[in-house]
Amino acid sequence: MDEARLRFILARGMLRTVLARYAETPPQALNFTYGTRGKPALLNHPLQFNLAHSGDLLLLALTSGHELGVDVEQIRPLPHLATMAQDNFSPVEVKALYLLPEDQREIAFLKIWTRKEAFIKATGDGFKRPLASFDVSIDEPAQLLRAEGEDIQQWTLYHLALETGYVGALCINNGSLRIMSQQFRKLSS
Structure with missing residues (x-):
């Protein structure tokens, strides 16, 4: 598996794990929706998140009830x-x-x-x-x-x-x- 693909999988796994912790639900129970321009969000939950990565650094931001990037x-x-x-x-x-x-x-x-x-x-x-x-x-x-x-x-x-x-x-x-x-x-x- 190439390094970019591995990073993608690790990042999405970490995202799901962290979101599940804050949403107080099992990771596999999380449901996502997408805005008209493709921005992901949790379905029926006020928790907002955004993810970015470059090089070996992954940055995840979380908040409740506010849009963020x-x-x-x-x-x-x-x-x-x-x-x-x-x-x-x-x-x-x-x-x-x-x-x-x-x-x-x-x-x-x-x-x-x-x-x-x-x-x-x-x-x-x-x-x-x-x-x-x-x-x-x-x-x-x-x-x-x-x-x-x-x-x-x-x-x-x-x-x-x-x-x-x-x-x-x-x-x-x-x-x-x-x-x-x-x-x-x-x-x-």
Whole structure:
């Protein structure tokens, strides 16, 4: 079995186990439904969840009664950073990115990317919402600055302090947050 397939199976098994614990039901009794854009949810249960993974890190966020999204990216060289920024970021974000010294741009790019992806996962829009149609902060604190068709006051972005080599973000609507972390080592064989 290839490593990507094994990670997928392990991640889904862990997701089902953790959700069952919080939903107080056996893992095999969990039923899922999917939003119009494919966002999974538990059927007839207020528990909300979102899952992301990159490299060897899996990130799972849970809450009750609030929409949320999470993203993680492994820090890595981005040889096409300029093109990806122009194609996916708003003019405000591209300008902010290029005001930084070159050696800070890859991490800044990934901060913007994870914040954007956390937001589109939280709204359930996924990549149907153009990434350039909203702005996020490049600096701390993480913030949603502008979003077409959204009341940005109802959304809160968080920068996640993850292990070295990773950047992450979480977005939640109308909720305060208590972040708990549980580390599981290596999702690969």
